[in-house]
Amino acid sequence: MSMLCDECGKNKATVHLTEIVNEQITKLNLCESCAKEKGSDAEQHFGIADLLAALSDVQTTPEPGGTVVKNKCGHCGLTYEDFKKVGRLGCSECYTVFRSSLAPLLKRIHGSNQHMGKSPSPDHLKEQKALSKLHEDLRTVKEELQKAVKREEFEEAAALRDKIKFLEKKIKENKT
Numbered sequence: 001m002s003m004l005c006d007e008c009g010k011n012k013a014t015v016h017l018t019e020i021v022n023e024q025i026t027k028l029n030l031c032e033s034c035a036k037e038k039g040s041d042a043e044q045h046f047g048i049a050d051l052l053a054a055l056s057d058v059q060t061t062p063e064p065g066g067t068v069v070k071n072k073c074g075h076c077g078l079t080y081e082d083f084k085k086v087g088r089l090g091c092s093e094c095y096t097v098f099r100s101s102l103a104p105l106l107k108r109i110h111g112s113n114q115h116m117g118k119s120p121s122p123d124h125l126k127e128q129k130a131l132s133k134l135h136e137d138l139r140t141v142k143e144e145l146q147k148a149v150k151r152e153e154f155e156e157a158a159a160l161r162d163k164i165k166f167l168e169k170k171i172k173e174n175k176t
Contacts, residue, residue, distance in 0.1 A: 005031035073097045131174045138167040 003013045011031030018027050071080045078090035080098055089095065095102065106112075120128070145160040 003029050005029065005034050007031070007034035007037075071098055071101065127174065131171065134167055134171050134174065138164065138171065141167060 005011045005013045006029045008031060011033065013029035014032050015030045015035040016027070017030075018025065072078070073090055073094045074097070075093035076090035078094055080101055083089055083094070083098065089098070141160055141163050145157055145164065148154075148157040148160055
């Protein structure tokens with residue numbers, strides 16, 4: 001059984017946040033849409049920037065002469081200190097500029113610095129392919145319907161209309 005979003009109560013929760021402070025557990029389960037809307041609120045509540053700051057210990061790189069150089073992205077101007085405060089990189093170039101600092105941080109957070117995400121199951125891929133085929137069939141039948149109406153072949157148009165309703169019903173069934 002799917003868990004519903006704590007915010008809207010309608011959609012399936014796909015983002016699950018847990019915070020433990022002084023043995024007090026706070027959980028937040030959000031759908032993707034609400035997670036995007038609540039993004040900054042959740043970050044403030046769950047302290048993502050603080051988490052990153054606590055986990056990262058590589059901030060600056062000493063130069064051979066003993067002076068300290070702060071990493072700064074030449075594209076967006078973000079410094080590593082800024083990243084630690086905000087918890088977000090400024091642009092795609094930041095990944096390259098801060099690579100030496102991000103690699104150990106990602107390894108500590110995720111257990112690896114290479115993406116090890118989920119892959120869709122074969123059944124899910126089969127369902128997606130079937131749904132895609134239904135959408136393609138629906139588009140084709142709608143085009144046929146328009147042509148039949150232009151040719152004033154109303155019996156054929158009625159049959160195509162019924163086929164469209166059937167395909168729309170099948171698509172709706174497959175989405176739920």
